[in-house]
Amino acid sequence: MSNIYKAFEKHKAFIPFITCGDPDLETTEKVVYEMVDAGADLIELGIPFSDPTAEGPVIQEANIRALGDNNNVTTDDIFELVIKLRKKVTVPMVFMTYANVIFSYGSEKFISRCKETGIDGLILPDIPYEEKDEFDPICKKYDIDLISLIAPTSHDRIKTIASDASGFIYCVSSLGVTGTRNEITTDIGAMVKLVKDVKNIPCAVGFGISNPKQAEKMSKHADGVIVGSAIVKIIAKYGRKSPEYVGEFVRSMVADIR
Amino acid sequence: MSKGRFGIHGGQYIPETLMNAVTEVEKAYFKYKDDPEFNRELTKLYNDYAGRPSRLYYAKRLTKELGGCKIYLKREDLNHTGSHKINNVIGQMLLAKRMGKTRVIAETGAGQHGVATATVAAMMGMECEIFMGREDTVRQALNVYRMKLLGAKVHAIDSGTATLKDAVTETFREWTKRIDDTHYVLGSVMGPYPFPQMVRDFQSVISREIKMQILEAEGKLPDAVLACVGGGSNAIGAFYHFIEDKGVRLIGCEAAGRGIDTFETAATVNTGRVGIFHGMKSYFCQDNYGQIAPVYSISAGLDYPGIGPEHAYLHDIKRAEYVPVTDDEAVNAFEYLSRIEGIIPAIESAHAVAHAMKLAPAMDKEQIMVINISGRGDKDCAAIARYRGEDIYE
Numbered sequence: 085m086s087n088i089y090k091a092f093e094k095h096k097a098f099i100p101f102i103t104c105g106d107p108d109l110e111t112t113e114k115v116v117y118e119m120v121d122a123g124a125d126l127i128e129l130g131i132p133f134s135d136p137t138a139e140g141p142v143i144q145e146a147n148i149r150a151l152g153d154n155n156n157v158t159t160d161d162i163f164e165l166v167i168k169l170r171k172k173v174t175v176p177m178v179f180m181t182y183a184n185v186i187f188s189y190g191s192e193k194f195i196s197r198c199k200e201t202g203i204d205g206l207i208l209p210d211i212p213y214e215e216k217d218e219f220d221p222i223c224k225k226y227d228i229d230l231i232s233l234i235a236p237t238s239h240d241r242i243k244t245i246a247s248d249a250s251g252f253i254y255c256v257s258s259l260g261v262t263g264t265r266n267e268i269t270t271d272i273g274a275m276v277k278l279v280k281d282v283k284n285i286p287c288a289v290g291f292g293i294s295n296p297k298q299a300e301k302m303s304k305h306a307d308g309v310i311v312g313s314a315i316v317k318i319i320a321k322y323g324r325k326s327p328e329y330v331g332e333f334v335r336s337m338v339a340d341i342r
Numbered sequence: 343m344s345k346g347r348f349g350i351h352g353g354q355y356i357p358e359t360l361m362n363a364v365t366e367v368e369k370a371y372f373k374y375k376d377d378p379e380f381n382r383e384l385t386k387l388y389n390d391y392a393g394r395p396s397r398l399y400y401a402k403r404l405t406k407e408l409g410g411c412k413i414y415l416k417r418e419d420l421n422h423t424g425s426h427k428i429n430n431v432i433g434q435m436l437l438a439k440r441m442g443k444t445r446v447i448a449e450t451g452a453g454q455h456g457v458a459t460a461t462v463a464a465m466m467g468m469e470c471e472i473f474m475g476r477e478d479t480v481r482q483a484l485n486v487y488r489m490k491l492l493g494a495k496v497h498a499i500d501s502g503t504a505t506l507k508d509a510v511t512e513t514f515r516e517w518t519k520r521i522d523d524t525h526y527v528l529g530s531v532m533g534p535y536p537f538p539q540m541v542r543d544f545q546s547v548i549s550r551e552i553k554m555q556i557l558e559a560e561g562k563l564p565d566a567v568l569a570c571v572g573g574g575s576n577a578i579g580a581f582y583h584f585i586e587d588k589g590v591r592l593i594g595c596e597a598a599g600r601g602i603d604t605f606e607t608a609a610t611v612n613t614g615r616v617g618i619f620h621g622m623k624s625y626f627c628q629d630n631y632g633q634i635a636p637v638y639s640i641s642a643g644l645d646y647p648g649i650g651p652e653h654a655y656l657h658d659i660k661r662a663e664y665v666p667v668t669d670d671e672a673v674n675a676f677e678y679l680s681r682i683e684g685i686i687p688a689i690e691s692a693h694a695v696a697h698a699m700k701l702a703p704a705m706d707k708e709q710i711m712v713i714n715i716s717g718r719g720d721k722d723c724a725a726i727a728r729y730r731g732e733d734i735y736e
Contacts, residue, residue: 134633135502135619137511138357138518144501151633159631183355183618188632210355210618214344218355218618235359237521245358256359260519 086204086229087176088251091126092286096341097308098123098299099288100315100334101180103130103143105150105157107323109165115319118331120173123338127173128207128310131162131181138209140263142313145320159189163201170202178205178231178251186219195222205229205251213245234279235259236270242278252286253279255306257293263313265292273305296340303341311337346535348655354534356621359518367525368536370441375543380436387432388547391465392422394429396548398555398712403682411565411705413698415685416552416714418576425688425717426548426576427458431527433544435462438525445469445520448527449513451478451506451572452643452690453485454717455529460494470494473513475505478642485721503636506572506646510620530573531650534621538651545579552712553583560710566591566701569714570693571664572608572644574653576716581662591663593701594653595693597639598666608637610649611657611664619647624654640669640729643690643717671696673729676719688717689726 091097100119104112116127132150136143150157166177179198186194186208198206205228211218216230223230229251234242236259246253255275257268276287289302290310299309318333319326345368346352354364374380388394397417405413418426438446446468450456456472463470472489476498479486489496502508510533517526531538531545549567556564567584569577571594584590596609607613610625617626619634627635627647639645649664656662672689675696680686687695691714698713705711719726727734 135507135511137514137620184626184628184632184634186632187616187618188628188630209357210621212354212356212358212361214354214361217344218353233358235357237359237362239362241358241361259359259521261515 086227086251088126088178088204088229089286091176092252092307096303097125097286097288098334098338098341099126099128099308099310100124101128101130101310101312102315102319103132103146103150104162104165105132105155106146106316106319107149108155109157109161111324111326113165113168114327115330116169116173118327119334120175122331122334124334125175125308127175127177128180128312129162129177131159131179131185132157133182133185136182138261140261140313142316142320143262146316159185163197166201166203176204177202178207179203180207183208183210183218191219192222195219195226195228198228199226203228205231207231207254209233213241213248234275242275243282246279246282246285249283249285252288252308254310255287255289257289257291257302262291264294268292268298268302272302276306296337299337300340309341346539348652349658350616351622351624351651351654352535352538353623354621355618355623356534357518360521363517363521364534366441370437371536371540374437374440384433384436388429392428392432393420394547395551396420398552398559400559401683404679407682408699408702410702411707411709411711413702414556414564414710414712416548416580416712418548419685419687419691419715419718423454423458423461424720425454425458426545426579427455427529428462429547429579430529430541430544430575431455431458431462434525434527435466435468438468438527439466441525443523443525445524446527447471447473447513447516447524448529449506449509450474450529451509451645452641452688453478453482453489453721454643454688456494456496457485457488457492459527460489460492463494464492472496473499473509473516475499475503475509477504478506481642481725482721506642507634530575531578531652532573532620532622532648538622541575542578542582542652545575546582548576548579548714549581549583552580556710556712562710563587563590564712565589565705565709566593566711567714568593568595568694568698568711570595570644570690570716571649571653572597572646572690573648574650576714578650578652580714585661592656592661593697594662594664595667595697596664597641597644597693598668599638599640601668602666606638608639608645608647609666610647612666614647622651624651625649640672641689641693643688644693665697667693667696673726675699676722676726685715686719686723687715688719689722691716692719
């Protein structure tokens with residue numbers, strides 16, 4: 085078991101997502117410090133991928149900025165960043181990326197480096213329950229939690245997924261890809277209940293949460309909220325000057341869910 | 343736990359949101375694949391609508407000119423809509439109807455799969471939306487017009503390299519947004535299980551016919567079967583019923599673009615390595631960190647950084663060979679077959695013809711080669727003219 089449970093111990097967890105290297109790694113580092121300072125309980129670090137199939141336009145563009153010619157951020161650069169971050173940051177940190185980034189690096193090499201550098205878990209949107217064995221045995225060996233996702237279409241699958249889950253469960257709030265939404269219509273409470281019937285594991289809701297009001301509403305039904313696109317939009321707007329703006333935004337979200 | 347493997351390849355590497363949709367396709371497919379009524383309907387549409395069986399034509403002049411083995415052409419270009427793509431589309435659309443779907447979505451590269459999907463959607467009265475890289479909408483403007491004429495909505499995709507890979511990604515994204523009434527008619531033997539198996543089964547009508555036709559014409563099996571490979575649907579269709587016949591060489595012709603020693607290539611088996619993308623484990627063109635490479639080929643239909651998992655497996659076990667063919671070689675073959683046989687092949691299929699031109703002279707006169715002409719080349723005429731410096735536009 086990793087340290088992820090600590091993020092949910094005291095109160096509803098606020099989990100911000102950013103893409104590493106957007107607009108550059110120095111800014112990513114500063115943004116993380118600001119978010120932790122503002123009360124973030126768990127940090128989700130995106131490793132950019134050329135073809136992020138589960139992402140909407142906002143995070144797609146962040147991936148392009150991170151992988152662009154001037155920047156060209158690599159997996160090794162991101163491990164170096166994590167080493168730096170871990171000197172100051174004590175809250176749990178997880179990577180969000182795609183299967184090929186890990187597979188191509190060498191699954192065992194990647195996951196053992198996660199352990200060495202202080203990464204607690206992995207969120208992989210293209211690894212459903214059926215393909216867990218691609219990485220999970222290695223994750224278990226190194227105490228890294230492979231986070232399970234459940235979606236509004238999961239229905240009868242939730243029981244199976246939950247019983248085998250570790251760290252926390254990522255509840256996908258809506259159909260489609262990541263991105264801010266005006267309204268979330270899925271019955272999150274019902275999804276979370278199905279999980280809790282099987283296993284006492286924290287549930288965090290993500291996809292589409294963009295303002296304190298939504299965050300507050302979602303946090304009533306779950307143990308935490310994940311916010312990505314809304315933060316990435318701020319970074320896209322303010323670039324290197326974004327850390328303070330992100331900090332301000334996280335502060336307002338944290339205030340409303342607690 | 344994992345399903346649909348060919349050796350280490352295949353699987354279902356897709357978002358959780360799509361898992362139940364894909365499982366629904368799997369259940370429907372296994373329910374109907376051996377159902378007599380389903381197959382009766384499928385065969386009737388193959389014959390009456392698509393114009394099957396397609397001819398196996400003895401290319402007498404080509405045989406004589408190349409001076410080696412006897413060459414037969416499997417005329418998938420004669421199918422309705424001009425390519426093999428309709429074999430799979432009819433099958434999946436019949437299935438979609440039985441699953442109660444009213445809307446279909448599909449990716450397309452050269453536009454052949456998009457046109458086939460739009461066509462069958464029109465015939466069956468279903469709503470249809472096609473996703474196509476913007477780059478390809480320019481290269482294949484005529485096919486965009488055909489799809490619109492057939493009542494489909496065409497989305498030009500600007501993300502990534504704006505080609506086939508991005509069209510596939512965007513169609514998957516669209517499917518995660520709207521699943522209840524929508525089936526994704528995937529056009530090749532790729533993506534998550536059960537698509538590689540299902541599309542292969544619908545395309546295997548090609549090799550089933552070749553086998554019967556060649557036995558009738560020659561009384562023996564061919565020595566080699568050649569087909570072009572992007573995702574690999576026409577190739578697996580042409581290979582499938584010969585896989586057990588070890589004496590038949592199976593040769594997939596990959597698009598090498600400007601050459602496999604350049605970055606402007608789409609020859610996946612020759613330049614890629616094993617990876618996980620678009621729902622499957624297989625060979626992919628990628629960099630050291632697993633970022634998918636921006637591939638290139640003159641052929642919009644072969645311009646894809648991956649290959650179907652069954653091909654990856656046939657390569658691993660050395661049952662099939664995968665050879666690179668450059669733009670130049672393919673264009674030469676496009677012109678050569680037009681001149682020698684009066685058959686204008688699709689630029690995709692011309693890749694197989696190009697390799698045949700190298701291979702046939704080295705084979706014996708008693709030997710037999712079958713080239714799968716997966717599509718017709720009318721759609722490519724303007725682009726080839728431009729390649730040769732003639733500035734004509736449709």
